[in-house]
Amino acid sequence: MKIGIVCYPTFGGSGVVATELGIELSKRGHEIHFITYNQPVRLELLSNNVHYHEVNVPEYPLFHYQPYELALSSKLVDMVKLHKIEILHVHYAIPHAYAAYMAKKMLQEEGVYIPIVTTLHGTDITLVGSHPFYKPAVTFSINKSDAVTAVSQSLKDDTLRLFDIKNDINVVPNFIDLDKYKHNGFPDCQRGMMAKEDEKIITHISNLRPVKRVQDVISVFNNIQKEMPAKLMLVGEGPEREHIESQCQELGILDKVIFFGKSNEIDKILCFSDLFLLPSQTESFGLAALEAMASGVPVISSNTGGIPEVNIHGVSGFLSNVGDVDDMTKNALHILRDNSRLKMFKQNARKESLKYDLHEIVPKYEAIYEDTLAKYLVL
Numbered sequence: 001m002k003i004g005i006v007c008y009p010t011f012g013g014s015g016v017v018a019t020e021l022g023i024e025l026s027k028r029g030h031e032i033h034f035i036t037y038n039q040p041v042r043l044e045l046l047s048n049n050v051h052y053h054e055v056n057v058p059e060y061p062l063f064h065y066q067p068y069e070l071a072l073s074s075k076l077v078d079m080v081k082l083h084k085i086e087i088l089h090v091h092y093a094i095p096h097a098y099a100a101y102m103a104k105k106m107l108q109e110e111g112v113y114i115p116i117v118t119t120l121h122g123t124d125i126t127l128v129g130s131h132p133f134y135k136p137a138v139t140f141s142i143n144k145s146d147a148v149t150a151v152s153q154s155l156k157d158d159t160l161r162l163f164d165i166k167n168d169i170n171v172v173p174n175f176i177d178l179d180k181y182k183h184n185g186f187p188d189c190q191r192g193m194m195a196k197e198d199e200k201i202i203t204h205i206s207n208l209r210p211v212k213r214v215q216d217v218i219s220v221f222n223n224i225q226k227e228m229p230a231k232l233m234l235v236g237e238g239p240e241r242e243h244i245e246s247q248c249q250e251l252g253i254l255d256k257v258i259f260f261g262k263s264n265e266i267d268k269i270l271c272f273s274d275l276f277l278l279p280s281q282t283e284s285f286g287l288a289a290l291e292a293m294a295s296g297v298p299v300i301s302s303n304t305g306g307i308p309e310v311n312i313h314g315v316s317g318f319l320s321n322v323g324d325v326d327d328m329t330k331n332a333l334h335i336l337r338d339n340s341r342l343k344m345f346k347q348n349a350r351k352e353s354l355k356y357d358l359h360e361i362v363p364k365y366e367a368i369y370e371d372t373l374a375k376y377l378v379l
């Protein structure tokens with residue numbers, strides 16, 4: 001199939017999922033066209049099966065806001081015609097599903113028919129999409145998609161609760177390339193560069209937005225390091241960074257926290273981690289938790305959204321209510337204090353992650369494309 005993929009090209013989970021999906025689909029023989037405003041960060045290699053088409057939005061003094069969705073729709077029209085793309089898969093409803101629908105309508109005028117698959121990722125539904133400013137357009141574009149997927153049962157439930165949806169929603173969870181995250185198997189895992197032998201390594205990875213509650217990460221870590229030698233590795237950049245640095249300074253733990261910034265080497269960082277913290281306010285799935293688990297790192301998380309579908313309480317880690325720092329600390333110490341228990345949780349985490357093998361999940365998307373195309377051809 002010739003598949004057009006629209007996504008945010010940044011370090012966020014939806015962009016990562018879209019990129020990894022495109023790469024795997026190309027390995028399975030499909031021709032993939034990424035259409036977005038920058039080359040996706042995890043897209044290192046372009047080949048004769050993987051193409052990238054940049055959406056340009058030239059500045060014009062009249063525009064207070066640059067009309068990105070208009071430029072995207074136009075680019076989609078051009079690329080579909082030029083490369084004979086058969087299906088468009090858009091990740092994150094805002095504004096991608098809306099722009100794709102506009103492109104579809106423009107193409108129809110010229111006798112070109114193309115179905116749209118929309119994948120809902122999280123805040124496009126829970127935080128941003130359900131805001132009255134966007135809700136009518138998001139409802140409309142979900143209902144006008146030819147197929148809709150959500151990354152967890154919880155996100156599907158939220159979508160049906162918050163919007164008036166007439167379409168079916170398929171749950172297709174996030175997935176992972178298990179070979180990339182081999183449990184304790186990373187050949188150059190240089191733990192010694194990060195921490196002393198007796199120090200436990202705690203990790204958090206996110207785009208440091210308020211929804212991630214990074215202040216809770218710091219509080220839990222602060223409690224842990226009072227009980228045992230420990231280091232915190234913070235990976236990612238975002239609006240909370242300054243806040244967090246001040247919090248660490250006030251607590252006097254700045255020397256125990258390593259700020260990595262944005263990184264393309266998540267697998268290397270996770271290979272020497274003992275525990276992963278994800279105390280999010282809301283989280284549709286928690287791809288970062290899955291990446292940690294695939295590396296054999298147990299997860300201490302909140303019990304919000306789709307996280308309980310991924311992090312199994314008492315097995316791969318523990319769940320607590322949002323903001324319950326004391327409970328998270330208690331659970332973290334329970335795992336970290338006993339080396340044989342830590343080992344067991346590490347093994348369990350890796351085992352749970354096997355459910356999300358990309359070789360199992362990517363074919364689900366392929367089946368949806370085939371189904372959608374077949375239905376579309378009948379119409």
Ligand code: GMT
Pocket residue numbers: 008011012013014015017121122123124151174211282283284285286287288
């Ligand atoms: O909704 C967002 O925060 C954006 C999105 C992203 O691009 O990072 O993240 C969501 O999509 C991921 C991939 O499907 C999920 O694993 C994340 O849980 C989800 N984030 C939230 O729901 C906060």
